[in-house]
Amino acid sequence: MTRFDPSDPLRGSLRPPSDKSVSHRAALIAAMGEGTTPISGYLDAADTRSTLGAVEAVGARVEGAEPGRIGAELKVHGVGLRGAGPATIDVGNAGTLLRLLPGWLAGQEGESWLLDGDDSIRRRPVDRIAAPLREMGARISCREERLPPLEIEGAPLRGIAYEMPIASAQVKSCLLFAGLLAEGETRVIEPAPSRDHTERMLAAAGVEVRREDAEGKASAGGGTVVVRPAGRLEPGPLRVPADISSAAFFVVAATLLVGSEAVLLDVGVNPTRTGLLDILERMGASVEVEERREEGGEPIATLRVRAAELRGTEVGGAEVPRAIDELPLVALAACFAEGTTTIRDAAELRRKESDRIETVSAALNALGGRVEPTADGIAVEGTGGLRGGAIDSHGDHRIAMLGAVAGLASREGVEVRGMDAAAVSYPGFEADLAALLS
Numbered sequence: 001m002t003r004f005d006p007s008d009p010l011r012g013s014l015r016p017p018s019d020k021s022v023s024h025r026a027a028l029i030a031a032m033g034e035g036t037t038p039i040s041g042y043l044d045a046a047d048t049r050s051t052l053g054a055v056e057a058v059g060a061r062v063e064g065a066e067p068g069r070i071g072a073e074l075k076v077h078g079v080g081l082r083g084a085g086p087a088t089i090d091v092g093n094a095g096t097l098l099r100l101l102p103g104w105l106a107g108q109e110g111e112s113w114l115l116d117g118d119d120s121i122r123r124r125p126v127d128r129i130a131a132p133l134r135e136m137g138a139r140i141s142c143r144e145e146r147l148p149p150l151e152i153e154g155a156p157l158r159g160i161a162y163e164m165p166i167a168s169a170q171v172k173s174c175l176l177f178a179g180l181l182a183e184g185e186t187r188v189i190e191p192a193p194s195r196d197h198t199e200r201m202l203a204a205a206g207v208e209v210r211r212e213d214a215e216g217k218a219s220a221g222g223g224t225v226v227v228r229p230a231g232r233l234e235p236g237p238l239r240v241p242a243d244i245s246s247a248a249f250f251v252v253a254a255t256l257l258v259g260s261e262a263v264l265l266d267v268g269v270n271p272t273r274t275g276l277l278d279i280l281e282r283m284g285a286s287v288e289v290e291e292r293r294e295e296g297g298e299p300i301a302t303l304r305v306r307a308a309e310l311r312g313t314e315v316g317g318a319e320v321p322r323a324i325d326e327l328p329l330v331a332l333a334a335c336f337a338e339g340t341t342t343i344r345d346a347a348e349l350r351r352k353e354s355d356r357i358e359t360v361s362a363a364l365n366a367l368g369g370r371v372e373p374t375a376d377g378i379a380v381e382g383t384g385g386l387r388g389g390a391i392d393s394h395g396d397h398r399i400a401m402l403g404a405v406a407g408l409a410s411r412e413g414v415e416v417r418g419m420d421a422a423a424v425s426y427p428g429f430e431a432d433l434a435a436l437l438s
């Protein structure tokens, strides 16, 4: 058990850890690339180490990844788009790796791979990628037709048009990778825009990838992503910004703790990821986005967060994929708000590292919240605060860190069972939190 007591305000500045989504993609695309790709700011966490292990297993060489030392600069010597060797791959707890990697492997004829991971991974559905990949001609088998382990036998692929039933950046990215090795164009139709890091990175590596609206015109917003087969990838140097999903814990903590002013540096503010900022703004929070600029193909900024009183809001529709990993924090903030907050259209939360509709509701209710899980979301009656108590992370990194923030803002403190889960995305979380509290 790790205890988080009611605390003083958050003060000062820090750079949160690097982006998990961007890091996974950087390692995979560098491995697909020709020659050596330098990656600066690669995330040193359990999930992204799994991805380095995976690219090494298929033959890429990684330099600069000694334990505890990655981050500054990593070099990946790629195997090329068609050069992945056969392997048994342990994806650990990394759902993104589990969903993205098969897209690259499925089109490499004459080779085969086995992907497996921890207990939580074995409960994460893979039929969402297996079904469209099979439509493209892939040979994939999985347990009970929908769960890992996953076996892939390389086969010739053809481009398809696939309408995703849910907005999933993991499924989209998997199919875009498969499209690089397929015959003809691959089109992925999104019900709402999901994170577009893959598209940005592939385009920078020389791939023909574009977004079209419903009429087939080039578009910056929603619609269809189209990728053409590629001969080779030349990624060039890659850079990973700080993760807005990790910064989010401090954004909410500083909002809730009276007298706080926290500054978060180098944060990725790709508009497909900033739903939390829009939601908090509606709730009355004070988050200033300063020094906006673009680096390494991604928009980044400094976030200045001051404490504020919150009111309830409604969350649903296209905002959900833009805030999917931050919705647990929205529910936490809502407990401290005045009025009701309703999160809808978020059934996907049930398929994350834990069933987050249930784990978040159970955790917040255990701390004195008035929270109701619904089929596709969470309803919260704000009472202006939380008493405190004990919660279980269920091995889910984001629930562990949510418990810590709840503790600081609670009246009596919170004990978190399974705080070590935070290392999946944020190994230095407790130290960084302490730094902002001292």
Ligand code: S3P
Pocket: 020, 021, 022, 096, 167, 168, 169, 170, 171, 173, 194, 195, 324, 325, 348
């Ligand atoms: C991710 C996409 C999201 C998100 C996950 C990371 C990614 O999942 O929840 O933490 O890197 O593509 P879905 O695309 O399945 O919604």
